Structure formats: C-alpha cells, structure tokens
Amino acid sequence: MHLFNEKGELLPEEIDTINRLTNIPIDSLNLDAISVVTNIYRVAQGLRNKMEQEILAQYGLSWTAFSMLYDLWIWESVETKKLAESAGVSKATISNITKTLEKKELCFRKTDIRDRRITYLSLTNKGKQVMEDLYPQFHTGEVQIVSALSANEQKNLSRALRKVIMDNNF
Structure with a gap:
C-alpha cells in the first residue's frame, strides 16, 4: 500500500x-x-x-541559473516570460539571475524589434562553451542519481512522472 x-x-x-x-x-x-x-x-x-x-558550484551556478542556461542552450533564444514559466520562478527572479549571468558573460538580452516590451535571452559563445563543458558532468550526476534503478524501472518511473506532468499541466 x-x-x-x-x-x-x-x-x-x-x-x-x-x-x-x-x-x-x-x-x-x-x-x-x-x-x-x-x-x-x-x-x-x-x-x-x-x-x-x-557540479554547479564549480561554475558558480545555482539550479535556476543552470536551468536557464540549459533552456538557452537547447532552444538558442528564449523569451524571459517563457524562461520564468519553465523554471517555475517569477520574471523578477529571471531578471536578477540574468544580470548575474550577463556579468559572467554567459548570456545577453535582446529586445523584440516589433514589441519592445518583450525580451529574449541568448547564450554568448562563452555560455555555449560552459554548457558544453558542464553538461557531461551534469549528465554523469543524473546517471548516478538513478543508478539503483534498472533500465526498466527508469522507463516506468519516467512514464509515470510524465503522466503526472501532463495531467497537471506542469
């Protein structure tokens, strides 16, 4: 039970x-x-x-900062509103983290030329390089975390969690 x-x-x-x-x-x-x-x-x-x-401390990154960089790495340019939704944080949090990431020269902002209220973020070349160096280490951590589960258990758990995500629009 x-x-x-x-x-x-x-x-x-x-x-x-x-x-x-x-x-x-x-x-x-x-x-x-x-x-x-x-x-x-x-x-x-x-x-x-x-x-x-x-892993992330080596790069001076929080979970949310990594999440933002990951999304930018995958999708190249993302609206700040969508980054906030993806990370489950406010636009203000995204704005604060963006300032830190810009100081580290990992990303940059660009304003939508059609609607200046919309801001997009993109990775710099340095940001891309950090993600290419960081992600293999991150993935090793992912593998270690689920290593006690068989491949079949991992697939079943992933399916079950995906169902929870879809049923709740997370």
Missing part, C-alpha cells in the same frame, strides 16, 4: 507522516498519494542540492 525502502520497509519520514495524519479526522485520507507527493518532493530537493553542491 505504501512506498518502501530497498528492504521493503516504510521510510522513517513516511512513518512519521502516517502517525501524524492518522490522528486527523479526514474521511478519505489517501496515504499512497501523500507518500508519492512527499517522495517526489524529497527527490527533487535532494537532486537539486546534490547537483548544486557537486
């Missing part, structure tokens, strides 16, 4: 959550949903912290 560790046991955090919530009079408490969402959150936070500390 619940997610278990490799020994088939509930994780300590899940036990604490269940103990706390079973005392609350909620008619339809779905412990599986709580467990899934809590574990997704813990994995996301752990992934972010691990990658920032072990």
Whole structure:
C-alpha cells in the first residue's frame, strides 16, 4: 500500500507522516498519494542540492541559473516570460539571475524589434562553451542519481512522472 525502502520497509519520514495524519479526522485520507507527493518532493530537493553542491558550484551556478542556461542552450533564444514559466520562478527572479549571468558573460538580452516590451535571452559563445563543458558532468550526476534503478524501472518511473506532468499541466 505504501512506498518502501530497498528492504521493503516504510521510510522513517513516511512513518512519521502516517502517525501524524492518522490522528486527523479526514474521511478519505489517501496515504499512497501523500507518500508519492512527499517522495517526489524529497527527490527533487535532494537532486537539486546534490547537483548544486557537486557540479554547479564549480561554475558558480545555482539550479535556476543552470536551468536557464540549459533552456538557452537547447532552444538558442528564449523569451524571459517563457524562461520564468519553465523554471517555475517569477520574471523578477529571471531578471536578477540574468544580470548575474550577463556579468559572467554567459548570456545577453535582446529586445523584440516589433514589441519592445518583450525580451529574449541568448547564450554568448562563452555560455555555449560552459554548457558544453558542464553538461557531461551534469549528465554523469543524473546517471548516478538513478543508478539503483534498472533500465526498466527508469522507463516506468519516467512514464509515470510524465503522466503526472501532463495531467497537471506542469
């Protein structure tokens, strides 16, 4: 009924959550949903912290700054509003991070000639080089994080998460 560790046991955090919530009079408490969402959150936070500390810190980048550079690397030029949506942050946050990335000469802004209210960001050559150097290390980290899962488990988890993303328009 619940997610278990490799020994088939509930994780300590899940036990604490269940103990706390079973005392609350909620008619339809779905412990599986709580467990899934809590574990997704813990994995996301752990992934972010691990990658920032072990890989991104070498380049002086936060998770959000890396996310922006990654999007620019993939799509070459992206509107700041779309970057904010993609990173799940405000346009003000994107603006602040952009200032830092511009000082490092990793990206530059350009204004839409048809609508001066719209700003696009693009990587500089230095930014492209940083991503080409950084991404192989980042990918190694990705592989390490899921290394306890078989290839089939990785595909199934990816499918399940993709379904959650699509059903919730994340």
